Amino acid sequence: MSSCAVALIPGFMLDETLWxxxxxxxxxxxxxxxxxxxxxxxxxxxxxxMVASLPSRVVLVGFSLGGYIARQLAADYPERVExxxxxxxxxxxxxxxQMQSKQRAIEALSAHTFTGLSAGTIARSLHPDRASDTDLVxxxxxxxxxxxxxxxxxxxxxxxxxxxxxxxxxxxxxxASANDSLRSLEEADELVDAIPDASLQVCYDSGHMIxxxxxxxxxxxxxxxxxxxx
Numbered sequence: 001m002s003s004c005a006v007a008l009i010p011g012f013m014l015d016e017t018l019w020x021x022x023x024x025x026x027x028x029x030x031x032x033x034x035x036x037x038x039x040x041x042x043x044x045x046x047x048x049x050m051v052a053s054l055p056s057r058v059v060l061v062g063f064s065l066g067g068y069i070a071r072q073l074a075a076d077y078p079e080r081v082e083x084x085x086x087x088x089x090x091x092x093x094x095x096x097x098q099m100q101s102k103q104r105a106i107e108a109l110s111a112h113t114f115t116g117l118s119a120g121t122i123a124r125s126l127h128p129d130r131a132s133d134t135d136l137v138x139x140x141x142x143x144x145x146x147x148x149x150x151x152x153x154x155x156x157x158x159x160x161x162x163x164x165x166x167x168x169x170x171x172x173x174x175x176a177s178a179n180d181s182l183r184s185l186e187e188a189d190e191l192v193d194a195i196p197d198a199s200l201q202v203c204y205d206s207g208h209m210i211x212x213x214x215x216x217x218x219x220x221x222x223x224x225x226x227x228x229x230x
Contacts, residue, residue: 004082006058008032008063009070013147037069043069043158043160063210064183068163070085085225087176088183090191105118114152173200177204
């Protein structure tokens with residue numbers, strides 16, 4: 001694929017630097033956009049704000065929470081989306097336990113004390129072999145710190161139920177990790193079953209943070225699939 005416009009949408013409390021290494025493996029001729037999750041109080045509002053900054057036709061790549069936003073955008077603006085790639089994402093709403101955990105974290109913090117997600121929380125999102133990688137944990141934590149406490153409050157309150165799947169009509173690839181402790185392969189299968197003609201690719205040497213842990217393999221998977229569609 002000689003040219004392509006692609007939008008890389010980050011996940012919960014992550015910013016555009018999530019994609020730095022991944023982006024380096026994409027063709028130089030591609031037009032790459034890295035929208036943030038700012039600008040809305042619901043997933044639909046964020047998607048509506050985001051589409052205004054994107055090209056008229058774009059490949060959407062959504063990671064984790066970004067996958068929910070990518071699905072909403074693809075459903076609301078189908079004429080704008082050439083293809084959809086969902087990485088380590090899900091159909092499911094947060095569990096009650098996850099909601100309560102986020103709420104406790106918010107109540108225990110403030111704009112003055114928030115310095116990013118806790119090291120323990122971040123470590124659980126990584127492959128066991130990388131959970132003690134202090135540089136990687138610090139990098140992820142700094143993303144959250146840059147976004148700030150208000151982003152934590154807003155993103156924690158986003159409801160993930162009822163984001164469209166069955167109505168999507170664009171080519172869709174679901175990418176999952178066999179060692180993801182946050183999003184299971186069962187959830188990836190649910191996405192593939194719900195989205196018409198979606199396909200699945202599984203990577204085996206990553207935790208949840210596939211764009212950071214395996215950026216080269218992720219890029220190769222994306223390129224291979226997009227080229228096959230062309």
